[in-house]
Amino acid sequence: MDTIKHALVLTGEVQPGFVADQVWPALAAYFRMEPERLRNELLARAPISIKESDDLAKLQGLQSGAAAAGAVTELHAIGPDGSVFVLVGNTPRGPVPTSYVEQRVRSGAWPSDISIASVGSSAWRPFIAPSAAPARVPPPDQQATVAFSAVNPGAAAPAADLRTVAAAPGTPMRPVEPLAGSAGLLPEGLIVHAGFWRRFAAYSLDSLILGVPFALIFGLLVYQGFKAAFSGENPGGMFVLLYFLFYVAAIVGSWLYFAKFESGAHQATPGKRMMGIKVTSTSGQRISFGRATGRFFAKIVTNLIPFGIGWMLAGWTGRKQAIHDMMATTCVVFREVEPGRPMPTTRPPMPWYGWVLNILPFVFALLGAVAYGWFMATLLGGMSSMSRDLGNMDIPDMGGTDYSTTMSSSSSDADRAAVQIGLSAILPEVTALQLEAAEALASTGECASDTRASSNTWIGMIELGGAAPDCTITVRLSASSDIPFAARIERIEWTWTGSDWACSSSMDSSYLPWPCD
Incomplete structure (x- = not known):
């Protein structure tokens, strides 16, 4: 004896005399689930099969409990065609047994060409009610009213009070009422809306696209700042202005990137396009540049909420909206969601x-x-x-008496000798520059003005300048750790006196191999 499998269908209707605001919380408590989950996962897609089983008595017990809460459910046999999704008001409903769809069509509640899609498929096709051929009647011990009315499932009722598959075309059933406040809005659920991790992946790619050029520019500014500091220059307010302009450019660039892409033809940034998602209004329409701008700057509020909860709401709410989505009344949906087209029936894999x-x-x-x-x-x-x-340096006390603070006098002497040897090696290059500067002054009456590098590792930079006749040659020593600390970033300057070059230095004169003030 064949066993017939049945499905318990939640129609989304409430029984006469009951109030929906009380029925659904009571039904959620009966099913031991959160009311919000009942609303998002079941009511948003009602009519929907909530339980399939070979145990008809068990399904009738569930039906009795739902009836006590005030919800209308129906029992339907699952035929060889299985279950399908139904497009009602451009919103996928179900899945429900094919026999349920046939009943609705025969009763006139749904048109015969209503769009259906098999479970696991996104191909929609019209449903044509089969001819009223005699159906196989199950044995008495398995027989059940296929469209069992949940008003009083345990008691016999007149045939006119029961909803049967063979209901007359002139007695249409009440259509499923939309949820309060949901008219014109995208339905909730994971099939339509992109969740937290898919959006996080898209944002990571967008951050990488924006971050690379910003990092290069910022790195260049930092490098120039350190270079100026180590060369002894005073950048003044110029670098402060450059840093300010950089941050302004970063904000403006990010704003235009997100706002232009999300309000554009694809409704998605490159990161979102890679992940197959896009930004729409809560009714599925393309958003304007102004709304995209508001959505971008609303992220400031999202970031202010501690522990990233403002972002995590994109994984918890029915329409997967973060705080900035709620403020801008936008949704992030899958690419296949289009106004005026059937909703997808399957969720694309990550x-x-x-x-x-x-x-x-x-x-x-x-x-x-x-x-x-x-x-x-x-x-x-x-x-x-x-x-x-x-x-290792000799520091005089306030009274003028020198007290050696060196850990080792031999180490201090060795450093001093190393500095003198190293500075002696730069003297030929300085002498050549002195001759060049003197000739330029004699021929043009002006001091040479130039900045030069040197192959000598002790020299960081050489600057020629001054105002005639007081021409100067300034040697700024390297900051390299290869030279003793006493000589790093020090300055030695020679000034033309008309007949000779006078030396001055920021170093202790005991480290210099020639007389210098």
């Missing part, structure tokens, strides 16, 4: 590169933490070395 993009930010954060630790260790090591070098 592509493999989406998971890679989700992992990358955490990898970068880990590498950044490691790099920061290495940098701090190097910095502290350099400060320790500097402290040892300072300890």
Whole structure:
């Protein structure tokens, strides 16, 4: 004896005398689920099969409990055609048994060409009610009213009070009432809306696209700032202005990137397009540039909420909206969702590169933490070395008496000798520059003005300048750790006096191999 499988269908209707605001919380409690989940996962897609089983008595027990809560459910046999999705009001409903669709069509509640799609398929086709051929009647011990009325499932009722598959065409059933406040809005659920991790992957790719040029520009500014500082220049307010302009450009660039792309023809940034999602209004329409602008700057509020909860709401709410989506009344949906077209029936799987993009930010954060630790260790090591070098210098006390603070007098003498040898090696190059500067002054009456590099590792930069007749040659020593600390970033300057070059230096004269003030 064949066993007939049945499905318990939640129609989304409430029984006469009941109030929907009380029925659905009671039904959620009966099913032991959160009311919000009942609304998002069941009512948003009603009519929908909530239970399929070979045990008819068990399904009738569930039906009785739903009836006590005030919800209308129906029992339907699952035939060889199985279950299908139905497009009602341009919104996918179900899945429901094909026999349920046939009943609705025969009763006149739905047109015979209503669009259906098999479970697991996104191909919609018209449903044509089969001819009223005699159906196989199940044995008495398995027989059930296929469209069992939930008004009083346990008691016999007149045939006119029951909803049957063979209902007369002139007695249409009540259509499923839309949820309060949902008219014109996209339905809730994971099939329509992109969740947190898919959006996070898209944002990671967009951040990478924007971050690379911004990082290069910022790195260049930092490099120029350090270069100016180590050369002894005073950049003044110029670098402050450049940093300010950089941050303004970063904000404006990010705003135009997101607003133009999300309000454009594809309704998506490159990251969103890669992930197959786009931004729409809550009714599925393309948004304007103004709304996209508001959505971008609303992210400031999203970022202000602690622990990233403002972003995480994109994984928790029915329409997967973060705070800025709620403020701008927008949704992030799958590419297949289009106004005036049937809704998809299946959720696209996450592509493999989406998971890679989700992992990358955490990898970068880990590498950044490691790099920061290495940098701090190097910095502290350099400060320790500097402290040892300072300890090797002779510092006079306030009374004018020299007290040696060197850890080793032999080490201090060795540094002094090394500096003198190194500076002696730059003297030929300086002498040649002095002759060149004197000739330029004699021939043009003006001082040579130039900045030059040197192949000598002790020299960081050479500057020729001054105002005639007081021409100057300034040698700025290198900041390299290859030379003793006492000579790093020091300055030695020669000034033309009309007959000779006078020397002055920021270094202790005891380190110089020639007389200098």
